[in-house]
Amino acid sequence: MISASFVNALMEAVGKDNVFLDEADRAVYAYDAAVLDAVVPAAVVRPLTAESLGHVVRLCHENAVPLTVRGAGTNLSGGTIPKAQGVVVLTNALNRILEINAEDLYAVVEPGVITAKFAAAAEARGLFYPPDPGSQAVSTLGGNVAENAGGLRGLKYGVTRDYVMGLEFFDVEGNVVKTGARTVKCVTGYNLASLLVGSEGTLGVIFKILLKLIPQPQHRKSMMAVFDAVSGASQTVATIIAEKIVPATLEFLDNFTIRAVESFSRAGLPTDAAALLLIEVDGHPAQVEEDAAKVEAICRKLGAQRLRVAQTPQERDKVWEARRAALSALAKLKPTVVLEDATVPRSRIPDMVQAIQDIAAKYNLTIGTFGHAGDGNLHPTILTDRRNSEEWHRVERAVEEIFDRALAMGGTLSGEHGIGLAKAPFMEKETTRATLEYARRIKRALDPKNILNPGKVIGEA
C-alpha cells in the first residue's frame, strides 16, 4: 500500500482533484486494449503541467512506488497495465501543440496530444505527419513514441521513430533530459531519443516531443485489386516492390476478412475472392499517374480478376472503407478479439499467410488476416470467447506458434503493437540471453529502484 504522506505529496504536486483514490476511479485504469488480466492501481494522478509531471516522477522515485504512464490506454500488449501497489500517471491533460513550424518543418507537442488531431493541424498548414496507427482517433503522441507506433503508411513513410527529431523527458529522479534538436542534422551526444522511442515507459517519462513534418503529397490514387489466389496477391506485392515502386499503402485482406466486412457493411465486395489488395500511390501528379498505371498492369498480369481504380475522392473513400471496416467487422463476430502483429520480411508474406491458415486449422480456431502486406506486418486476428477456457488454451498455443513461424522466417514478434507484458516472455526467442541482459543493465543503471513501468519489455529486471 502507498502511504498517506505520499498521497498528500501527490495532491500537493498536482492538486487534490487530480488524484483519484476512490476504488471506482482506480478500477477504470486497470486495463488497456490487450486481452490480459486487469490490475487496479493504488492511485491515479492527472498532472496539468509538465512541471507537476516531473514532480510526480520524483515523488514516486523517492518513495519507490512503481509508475505507469498512460495516454489513451489503447495499447495492445498490456504496456499500460499498472502494478497493484503502483500509480498510473495520465498524460491526457498535457495536450497542447506548442508549435508547428512550416519553415523548418517540425512541430513541438506535449505527450497528450491526440494523433489524428495533430495530423489534422499539420494538414491545415499544408504539412504531413504520416504515422497513422489504427487508434489514431484517440491515441496520444506520447503513447505513439513510447510504443514506436506504426500504421498503414509504414512502407513508404516509415513509423513514429522516423519522425522523432528530439525529446525532453524526465529521468527517474525527475531531472530534465534533452536530446535532439530542431535541425535536420544533430550529432550532439548519445542518440537518447532513439533509446526512448519504443521503450514503453521503462526508461523515462516524456513531456515534450519534437516531430518532423513533411510536405503534403500533391496527389493520391487508390485502387482495389481482387485475386482468386493468395499467391497472386502476394506475388503482386513482391513485384510492385521489385519494380521500384513504393506505394504509400499496400494492404491485404484475406477471404475470411472479406466475407466478414461484406456481411457487415454490404460494400459490394467479392466474397469468393481469396484476397484483396488495396493500394495507394501518392506524390507528384505525373509520377502518381505513371506509378498507378504500372501497378495496374502488374495486378492484371499477376491474375487480378477485377481492378477498381478510384477516380473521385468518393470512390477513394469507398476503396478504403473495406480496410477501415476490417477489424470492427471481425470484432463483431465473437466477444474476444486477439489482434496479433508478428511481422515477416515482406517477401515471406505468402508463407506467412499459409502458416496462419495452417495454425487456424491445427488449433481449430477462427482467424481472419488482414494488414500491411507492403511492410510484412500482417494482423492475424483470432476470434474467440475468453470465457471458454479450453478454447482460450488453444488460442495461447496458436499465438505461440505464430511467433515461432514468424521468427523462423526471419521475422519479429511485434511490428508495431509493442512487447508490453504480453510478449515479454518471448523476447529471448527472438534475440539472445545476452541481448536481454544488456537491456536489463541499461534499465538497472537508469532506474535502480525499477519503478518505471516495471515488468514491461524485458520482464522483471
Added chain:
Amino acid sequence: MAGMKDLARLVRELEDQMVVCMRCGMCQAVCPLYAETGREADVARGKLALLEGLSKEMFRDPKGVSERLNRCLLCGSCAANCPSGVKVLDIFLKARAILAGYMGLSPVKKLILRGILANPAFFDKVTEWAARFQDLFTEPANEVLGTSCARFTTPLLGDRHIKPLALKPFHAELPALETPPGTSGIKVGFFVGCLIDKIFPSVARATLKVLRSHEVGVYLPDNQACCGIPAASSGDMTAFKKLVRHNLDRFPVDRFDVLVTSCATCTSTIRKVWPVLFSDDGSPMGERVRRLSEKTMDIHEFLIRRLGLHPVEAVPSSDAVAVTYHDPCHLKKSLGVFEEPRRLLKSCSGIRLVEMAQSDWCCGLGGSFSLEHYDLSSRVGRRKRDMVAATGAHILTTGCPACMIQFHDRLSQAGDAVQVRHAIEIYAESLGP
C-alpha cells in the same frame, strides 16, 4: 439492501452484451463528457469495466459505480461509433434499473417520477400553476431568445437562463383532435411530448399545420403522458412502465398508420427504449409495445420517407437568413435521421443553411443529467455554442425540444442574438399562412 452477491448476479445477466466490448477505447474520440474531463470513468469503456467489476464482486460498495454510471448523457455517441457494436445504451439503461432497484431511489426522485410525472393529469396541473407564478421569480434575460433567469438566488434555477413555461400549454389550446386522412391516404397519431406541450407549443402547432397542409389525417388523444425517458434513465421501472401503459391506452395502435412525434427524444425512446425495457416482459404488454414502437417516426423522417415528399431545393432569396442545424443525438445517432430535416430546410427560400463544424456533437443537456450535473452539462454546451457562433447564423434549428432548452440557456448566457427554432417550424412557415 440485498447482498452484493445478488447484485452481481443481476448484473451478470448483462454479461453477454458487456463482453462484446474489447476495450479498444475508440469511444474516447466521440464522448462529449470525456472531451471535457479526460476521465476514463466518464467514457463508455470505463463504465463497462465498472459494471464488469460489479458482476465480479470487485467493489465493496455499489454506490461509486452507480454514481459514475449516472454521470452519462446517454447520447449514444459511443454506441454509434463502436467498432464492436456494443449496445451501450441498452446495457446502461438496464444497469441503471438494476442499481436503482438494488439501492432504491432518492425521495426527491421518487416524488418527481412517481408522484408527479407518472400522473399525467396532476403533472399538467403542477406545470399550469408554475407557469402562472414563474414571473414572480424570474426576469427577462435575452430578448431574441425569450429567456429568463432568476430574480434572486434560488437553488431551483441556479445560474440557468431558462425558456419559461408557455402560459398556455398545447393541450389547453387543443385537447384532442381527430381528422380523416385526406388525399395522402395516411392518418398519423400525434404524440406531443412534455417539452413541446409545456414549453414549445408553437412546435406542435407547426407540426399540425404541416400535416394538414399535406393532407395527412391526425389522431390526437387528450391526456397524453410523458414518453418515460426521465424514469427510464433514473432506473425507475415502476414509473416507466406506468407511463408506457398509459400511453398504450391513449394510442390504440389500429387507430392510425404512423405514430409521429416532433421530439427526437420521444421518438427514440418509443422506438428504441420501450422495446428494450419490455423485451424480457413476455406479457401481452410486450407485444403491444412492439407494435406501437414499430409504427413510430420522427416528423421529418415521416414527411420524406413515408409521405414521400420530394422537397425541391430552393435558391435562397437575396435577403435569406443564415440558419444552422444541430443534429440531436436521438435523431442522428439513434435513428439515423439527419438528411431529412436538412432537405426540408433547404426547400425554404427564406433561409440559407450554413453547416457548423461537428453538427452532431452532443449539446450536453441529457435531460435530467443537466439537473444533476449542471456544471458539466454547461461545459459541453459551451463547446457547442462556440460551434454555432462560428457559423454566424441568426437562427439555430434542431429537431428536439430538449436540445432547444440547452441552446436557449447557452446562447442566452453568451449574449448571442440567435433564435432557437425547431426545423419543422421553419418548414411550416415556408408553406405560407
